[in-house]
Amino acid sequence: QVQLQESGPGLVRPSETLSLTCTVSGGSISTYYWSWVRQPPGKGLEWIGFIYYTGTTTYNPSLESRVTISLDTSKNQFSLKLSSVTAADTAVYYCWRGSAAHGGFPSFWGQGTLVTVSS
């Protein structure tokens, strides 16, 4: 069974860079689409972007200037970096593996990690 686990600091200061890692176990990262999604407290879901196993990325234009998603196949991980954060970036961040049918919806999710932006 594939499992995903997000990790990273739970508190980030305004204007700094949020960095999260999603570690994949029970399967290889060298296939499928791998996405990041976030959910501000009490609010809805926002798709941040994905990376294909080839390294090709697509980002949400609303965040594109600040987002980088990368892949580390040697560690079976993929990562999210979001620069110049503000309080509006406070959210639970989820990683998911796209389904075999289409990368746009998930077969597997991480449990999510809350990142708070505050000084």
Added chain:
Amino acid sequence: DIVMTQSPDSLAVSLGERATINCKSSQSVLYSSNNKNYLAWYQQKPGQTPKLLIYWASTRESGVPDRFSGSGSGTDFTLTISSLQAEDVATYYCQQYYSTPYTFGQGTKLEIK
């Protein structure tokens, strides 16, 4: 971006009754070459990760009870719970994956009447 609008924002239904949630997209999510609607539905219980219920607008994910069904095409979609159970209390989201950025509806909170 494709805007997804759900209705209602909240809904209270008696146990055993039918619950219906609507989702409308600002443009069609039907891909004519394969006649598939690129629309998914999720269930999220408080404090939990969202759970995929339906994809391709009407295909139930493995393990999802058959009281959940999805219908619709083009721009108008419906999630139906045929007989509401207590464990169905949750917020439900629709999502289009027709084009990036993938977008979600604002959510519909389902409660017991």
